[in-house]
Amino acid sequence: MSDKHPAKWGLTPQEMATLPTVFSPDLLSGQRFLVTGGSQGMGKAMVFLLARLGAKVMICGRTEEKLARTKSEVKELLGADISYRAMSIRDTDQVDALLDATFEEFGGLDTLVNNAGGQFPQDAIDFTRKGWAAVIDLNLNGTWWMMQGAAQRWRDRGEGGHIVSNVAHVERGMPQAAHTCAARAGVIYLTRTVATEWAPLGIRVNCVAPGAIATEGLSQYPPEATRRLGNVNPMRRMGSGWDVAEGVVYLSAPSGNFITGEILTIDGGMRMWGTVWPAGVPEHFQV
Numbered sequence: 001m002s003d004k005h006p007a008k009w010g011l012t013p014q015e016m017a018t019l020p021t022v023f024s025p026d027l028l029s030g031q032r033f034l035v036t037g038g039s040q041g042m043g044k045a046m047v048f049l050l051a052r053l054g055a056k057v058m059i060c061g062r063t064e065e066k067l068a069r070t071k072s073e074v075k076e077l078l079g080a081d082i083s084y085r086a087m088s089i090r091d092t093d094q095v096d097a098l099l100d101a102t103f104e105e106f107g108g109l110d111t112l113v114n115n116a117g118g119q120f121p122q123d124a125i126d127f128t129r130k131g132w133a134a135v136i137d138l139n140l141n142g143t144w145w146m147m148q149g150a151a152q153r154w155r156d157r158g159e160g161g162h163i164v165s166n167v168a169h170v171e172r173g174m175p176q177a178a179h180t181c182a183a184r185a186g187v188i189y190l191t192r193t194v195a196t197e198w199a200p201l202g203i204r205v206n207c208v209a210p211g212a213i214a215t216e217g218l219s220q221y222p223p224e225a226t227r228r229l230g231n232v233n234p235m236r237r238m239g240s241g242w243d244v245a246e247g248v249v250y251l252s253a254p255s256g257n258f259i260t261g262e263i264l265t266i267d268g269g270m271r272m273w274g275t276v277w278p279a280g281v282p283e284h285f286q287v
């Protein structure tokens, strides 16, 4: 994976259809997955891997065109049918409708992957109320409505399930991303709490915590920031959506049967070394 600033970020559909995987082709046969934000980036890599392993997949995102393109690429390259629904996880009515549609179409759900999210880079001191609220609403509230809605349906049907949320590596905080750090820390501690509350219901709850991953989402950042992103861990390169997708499968397949409340960090060691500064390095910190 290149750590330079390419014209287009992320894996191509052809790469996602053919990249090697450690998992066997029938591993997830009959398993039903819902992946939020499955129309690009890490979510799309998850969709390709899940479909290659035999899972039934529903995806969602705000933009219908990107969802439809993903569906047709999966069909064309893998011969598999996935389903989609355009919606925002920030809208509780739309969350309910998505979950109802998924349970109805698939006759249930085995794993919810909370992957949709994002933020903008800014010094915390300059956050507006609206900007703060938008990032918290997307990454903390939206993720929570999905978690709670899935768990309620599993409880009411007397079935168990698995939730894995894509957060971010936030152990050391992240300057110029305090809003997303606060939201992701919230999801991590929701996970660690409901993993216990929901264990009697047969529901496992985990997170994956990526460091810098080359995805289409990075096109929002200037080259100066993305060049730094390729140097923010001891490996001095970015990961790919595939690295995160394989982590999601590990936690969701029988390999994860005894794992709950876990945060699987996939960051090339960024939790030990490297600093992002997505909006630019202040003079005080320049060396």
Ligand SMILES: CCCCCCCCC/C=C/C(=O)SCCNC(=O)CCNC(=O)[C@H](O)C(C)(C)COP(=O)(O)OP(=O)(O)OC[C@H]1O[C@@H](n2cnc3c(N)ncnc32)[C@H](O)[C@@H]1OP(=O)(O)O
Residues within 6 Å of the ligand: 117, 118, 119, 120, 121, 122, 128, 130, 131, 132, 134, 135, 138, 168, 174, 176, 177, 180, 211, 212, 213, 217, 218, 220, 229, 276, 278
């Ligand atoms: C950080 C990386 C490290 C984090 C982790 C570091 C590791 C690597 C980097 C990570 C990269 C990724 O996550 S890549 C994934 C990136 N992808 C995304 O972020 C996509 C999803 N993001 C979004 O949709 C937006 O960022 C988000 C703000 C959350 C929602 O936007 P919406 O316009 O839908 O939301 P609204 O409720 O209308 O609120 C918009 C308000 O947000 C604020 N706002 C929006 N963009 C702004 C901006 N560039 N600068 C200031 N303020 C901004 C303003 O107050 C806007 O109001 P007005 O002024 O009135 O308009």
Ligand SMILES: NC(=O)C1=CN([C@@H]2O[C@H](COP(=O)(O)OP(=O)(O)OC[C@H]3O[C@@H](n4cnc5c(N)ncnc54)[C@H](OP(=O)(O)O)[C@@H]3O)[C@@H](O)[C@H]2O)C=CC1
Residues within 6 Å of the ligand: 036, 037, 038, 039, 040, 041, 042, 043, 060, 061, 062, 063, 064, 066, 087, 088, 089, 090, 115, 116, 117, 118, 119, 138, 142, 166, 167, 168, 169, 210, 211, 212, 213, 214, 215, 216, 217, 218
């Ligand atoms: N790339 C990175 O280095 C890192 C990313 N992360 C996080 O990992 C997750 C995936 O990242 P990445 O693949 O890079 O992100 P991308 O920006 O490439 O993709 C985000 C996906 O989420 C969807 N989405 C965004 N907002 C909403 C919403 N309100 N409701 C439903 N779907 C939505 C987008 O579709 P649409 O725009 O059509 O709604 C898109 O499919 C995000 O939460 C991201 O913040 C964490 C650490 C590092």
